[in-house]
Amino acid sequence: MGGVSSSVKEAMIASVETGVFVASHYTHIQHSHFSRGVGAATLVFNGNILYIVGNKGLAVFDITDLSKPTSLDKIDTDALSLDGGSAACLNGSVLYVAGGKGLATFDVSDPAKPQKVGDTLDTEALGAQGGVDMAINDANLMYLAGGKGLATIDLTDPLHPVRIGDVLDTGVLGKADGVHAELIDKDTLYVCGGKGLAVFDLADPQHPSKVGDIIDTEVLRHGIGGAAVMIPHGTMLYVIGGKGMCVFDMTNKQAPARVGDCIDTQCMTYDGDGAAFLEGTNLVIVGGKGMRVFDVAEGLPAPKMKTVSTGVLSSDGGCDVRIRDGIAFVAGGHGLMILEFQKLLDSKDD
16 A cells, blocks of 8 residues: 555554545645635444545445445435535434534434434534534533534434524634534533634533633634644643644633643644544544654653554545544545554554
């Protein structure tokens, strides 16, 4: 496999084409190139079924045999735009998929056969080029963030979501920026985008209230494209973007304090997508330049593995990474790769 690091080859279980990813979101005009959007790639597990969301739709795979993932279906969600981001979440027997065209609801009582319920909901928070993210609390509320703002969605009837109130201007989201929303305990919501990090008080869960000023992380890029990723770990928060990674102390969660200098992840492109996953104390980051692991056992990230090429990540396509039962799933513009995570860590690349 050309362009794939030897350690990845050793750890690889399978590599498959998904049929739903777009490898490049750039437009070339004369001698310049311009990003059209952040790109979509989201992975969601439902037992031995894997839902893969990309700009071309929702793919359903049976991963009972990890060495031979089986494609079961490809579904037009009517929620995804060609160049915008995606978000998806499993809530009981309901799968929510959000993209540039809105929020779609699927009944997955039969996990292998998602059935769309009703029309795509126009949340008025999502844009055709920008990122999308969602966070669901235990009070049947979804916080949905996109290029046009932050919407609160009532999930009391899970199959028929309803927006509550107005879309909020977060102050951090541009129409084509990456987006991440993260619940910190039950009473605080963080939203980050190209313009920084915003904190919301959820004392009244149906009406988020912005707290303090926008925080300049120094690692997020405002404009077209660009990653925005947050990973909480204890009282620490890792924020990752096209300019690197920074760390915040969340001891006072409504006023997170920056710790240390920005870190070059060596796996992110300046305006491409990015994703991360915390496996124990291993912080796994993927981006347009590859995949890298940091040890966060002591709080501040320490490189544990150099950046490796997976062969499935593209410089300006969407990407995602998940680890389950010691198996890493890496998705990018060129497909899906399944790896033995510990073998990858133990391998020594040439």
